[in-house]
Amino acid sequence: MKTTETILLDHGSGGRASQELIKNIFLPYLANPVLACLEDSALVDTGAGLLAFTTDSYVVDPIFFPGGDIGELAINGTINDLAMRGAKPLCLSLALILEEGFPLEDLKRVILSIQGACRKADVPVVTGDTKVVPKGKGDKIFINTSGIGLVDSGIHISARNARPGDAVILSGSMGDHGITILAQRAGISLQGNLRSDTMALHRLVQKMLAAAPGAVHTLRDPTRGGVATSLNEIADAAQVAVELDESEIPVKPGVAAACEILGMDPLYLANEGKCLALVAKEHAGRVLDLIRSLPEGADAAVIGRVSEGPAGRVLLKTAAGGSRIVQSLTGEPLPRIC
Amino acid sequence: MKYVSEFRDKKFIAPLVDELRRTIDRPLRIMEVCGTHTMAVFRHGLRSLMPEGLELISGPGCPVCVTSSAHIDGFIDVAGRDGVRVAIFGDLYRVPGSHGSLARAQSMGAQVEVVYSPMDALTLAGRYPQQVTVFLSVGFETTIPLVAATILEAERLQVDNFAVFPAHKIMPPALTALLGDPELRLDGLLCPGHVSTIIGAAAYEPLAASYSLSCVVAGFEPVDILQALIMLARQAREGRAEVENAYGRAVSWQGNLRAQKLMNDVFEPVDCQWRGLGTIPASGMAIRDHFSCFDAEKRFGINLAETPEPQGCLCGQILQGRKTPADCPLFAGRCTPLNPVGPCMVSSEGTCAAHYRFGRG
Numbered sequence: 163m164k165t166t167e168t169i170l171l172d173h174g175s176g177g178r179a180s181q182e183l184i185k186n187i188f189l190p191y192l193a194n195p196v197l198a199c200l201e202d203s204a205l206v207d208t209g210a211g212l213l214a215f216t217t218d219s220y221v222v223d224p225i226f227f228p229g230g231d232i233g234e235l236a237i238n239g240t241i242n243d244l245a246m247r248g249a250k251p252l253c254l255s256l257a258l259i260l261e262e263g264f265p266l267e268d269l270k271r272v273i274l275s276i277q278g279a280c281r282k283a284d285v286p287v288v289t290g291d292t293k294v295v296p297k298g299k300g301d302k303i304f305i306n307t308s309g310i311g312l313v314d315s316g317i318h319i320s321a322r323n324a325r326p327g328d329a330v331i332l333s334g335s336m337g338d339h340g341i342t343i344l345a346q347r348a349g350i351s352l353q354g355n356l357r358s359d360t361m362a363l364h365r366l367v368q369k370m371l372a373a374a375p376g377a378v379h380t381l382r383d384p385t386r387g388g389v390a391t392s393l394n395e396i397a398d399a400a401q402v403a404v405e406l407d408e409s410e411i412p413v414k415p416g417v418a419a420a421c422e423i424l425g426m427d428p429l430y431l432a433n434e435g436k437c438l439a440l441v442a443k444e445h446a447g448r449v450l451d452l453i454r455s456l457p458e459g460a461d462a463a464v465i466g467r468v469s470e471g472p473a474g475r476v477l478l479k480t481a482a483g484g485s486r487i488v489q490s491l492t493g494e495p496l497p498r499i500c
Numbered sequence: 501m502k503y504v505s506e507f508r509d510k511k512f513i514a515p516l517v518d519e520l521r522r523t524i525d526r527p528l529r530i531m532e533v534c535g536t537h538t539m540a541v542f543r544h545g546l547r548s549l550m551p552e553g554l555e556l557i558s559g560p561g562c563p564v565c566v567t568s569s570a571h572i573d574g575f576i577d578v579a580g581r582d583g584v585r586v587a588i589f590g591d592l593y594r595v596p597g598s599h600g601s602l603a604r605a606q607s608m609g610a611q612v613e614v615v616y617s618p619m620d621a622l623t624l625a626g627r628y629p630q631q632v633t634v635f636l637s638v639g640f641e642t643t644i645p646l647v648a649a650t651i652l653e654a655e656r657l658q659v660d661n662f663a664v665f666p667a668h669k670i671m672p673p674a675l676t677a678l679l680g681d682p683e684l685r686l687d688g689l690l691c692p693g694h695v696s697t698i699i700g701a702a703a704y705e706p707l708a709a710s711y712s713l714s715c716v717v718a719g720f721e722p723v724d725i726l727q728a729l730i731m732l733a734r735q736a737r738e739g740r741a742e743v744e745n746a747y748g749r750a751v752s753w754q755g756n757l758r759a760q761k762l763m764n765d766v767f768e769p770v771d772c773q774w775r776g777l778g779t780i781p782a783s784g785m786a787i788r789d790h791f792s793c794f795d796a797e798k799r800f801g802i803n804l805a806e807t808p809e810p811q812g813c814l815c816g817q818i819l820q821g822r823k824t825p826a827d828c829p830l831f832a833g834r835c836t837p838l839n840p841v842g843p844c845m846v847s848s849e850g851t852c853a854a855h856y857r858f859g860r861g
Binding site for chain 2: 479485492
């Protein structure tokens with residue numbers, strides 16, 4: 163692979179470029195068995211139980227958008243990374259990097275959102291840090307949140323556990339967050355009530371695990387890179403194939419229309435309040451009914467299944483009746499024009 | 501009627517596929533002129549539904565793919581100048597010239613902004629009066645009239661910090677150059693839907709007559725594409741070589757006369773270098789002298805140097821329909837969407853990008 167000499171925006175997209183950065187720069191120097199798993203959170207054996215530990219940084223622009231803001235994202239996103247390993251979130255840290263000149267009004271607005279998200283999720287921020295950089299050396303506000311949670315014994319949720327026959331469930335409509343941000347950035351105002359779907363999913367996950375212990379093999383929240391990239395990563399990790407049914411994937415009409423206008427494929431757009439659940443097929447129906455009965459999962463659907471096929475391949479059966487391969491996102495999703 | 505859902509529904513598509521299968525009575529080679537057709541065929545999984553005997557060949561209708569290395573180098577040169585901000589359509593961002601791309605130039609400090617319309621570039625000029633905003637303009641007749649309108653608006657508003665660096669191309673001369681090659685052996689052309697909204701279906705009549713070629717103007721939904729293929733298959737069966745319009749909801753026979761006038765008022769045809777096809781007479785559109793204050797090449801004294809194509813890259817032959825991505829030694833090895841060698845891999849409409857994203861495995 164030809165190496166680029168500088169960091170490009172593509173390296174932050176969650177797609178292949180990001181993967182190459184991890185493989186070529188981070189793992190060679192930092193690798194240990196826990197890190198090498200590369201899941202949504204790390205599981206650390208304390209001797210007295212399994213601790214889930216995760217960190218995430220939030221640099222979204224614009225910082226305020228329909229459906230939420232950078233503060234809410236920062237809390238819900240990190241809670242979700244813990245939930246995706248089946249952990250009960252315990253507490254969070256909150257670190258801010260503020261740009262000189264950032265209005266205090268806006269900071270207060272973000273903090274109020276954080277307060278609201280923490281209360282709603284019942285997960286506190288217990289430690290924090292603030293730095294300020296000169297004007298021009300940051301971009302209004304960057305946030306990092308880290309989280310710890312506890313994993314009950316007997317819970318084994320990992321990308322590697324996906325197996326042929328598993329149903330692939332998506333807990334709701336796809337692409338809401340990603341297209342909302344892109345439409346805002348493009349300065350295009352579209353009718354149709356586009357809103358971010360940012361939401362904490364830890365309660366949904368705990369209910370799923372209680373209802374069908376051992377049946378949930380893999381959980382993943384498809385953020386940057388979208389459902390396509392998450393499923394490719396899972397297929398690779400577990401060395402299985404995945405087949406998707408395009409007609410079954412829930413996409414809101416407003417989101418689909420915005421994607422057509424902006425030249426985007428919703429399979430690659432970020433979701434901030436949804437999870438993929440790979441569930442043993444004999445329990446899939448029951449788990450789906452449970453998810454749908456909850457406010458976080460009203461639009462949930464079985465969108466595909468894990469199959470024996472070529473390891474790592476994700477195939478989409480199109481609405482038109484044909485089929486095509488779905489690859490991971492390569493770099494930043496760019497709008498196509500013609 | 502919701503074209504986006506109904507024209508993609510298998511209950512309408514299955515009977516069209518059957519009809520196509522019944523209509524084809526011998527092997528047919530059809531060129532999809534437009535890159536968006538190539539992408540649409542792949543994206544909706546139509547490739548997997550095509551009957552035996554129908555060969556779809558990708559053509560040169562990907563404006564980013566046919567932009568020469570020299571032009572990309574020129575774009576990167578302008579982007580690197582002090583006091584300049586460049587505006588581009590997204591497709592151009594990762595295209596490699598001889599030393600990197602605009603994405604790389606941005607990481608080294610150039611100001612590169614992705615816009616959805618050339619008018620957005622003019623708006624940027626207003627927002628950043630201390631800089632010159634240059635719109636790096638790549639496109640066919642679909643977008644050239646918009647750029648023309650933007651230049652006229654800039655003149656009307658007396659904007660002095662806006663320029664356009666045109667690398668425009670027009671379709672009919674390129675098709676004529678391609679069809680002159682006896683090895684190509686085409687039975688029909690799937691004509692570009694959106695270029696045709698501007699130039700009109702009549703624009704293909706000289707080609708149909710000179711080369712006995714069936715031409716059908718097609719839209720981009722699966723139903724549109726299948727309908728057009730059926731019409732091409734019928735023409736082949738009945739021994740006809742005519743122009744037909746299967747995209748009547750967007751394309752008229754004469755095209756958009758107002759857009760054509762705008763285009764010709766601001767731009768004039770010039771000889772132009774097409775990547776992989778060489779220089780084609782009167783196939784580019786340059787800014788007329790009257791508007792030269794908006795011409796970035798003149799303003800910044802850019803001289804387009806000629807640069808050789810990268811070794812092993814088959815983009816040129818792929819664009820001519822002579823080779824497929826699988827024939828290229830670099831495909832999916834040295835040349836991937838993340839590290840492309842030629843633009844066919846980078847552009848979202850590029851043949852190699854379509855094969856890589858949708859067709860492998």
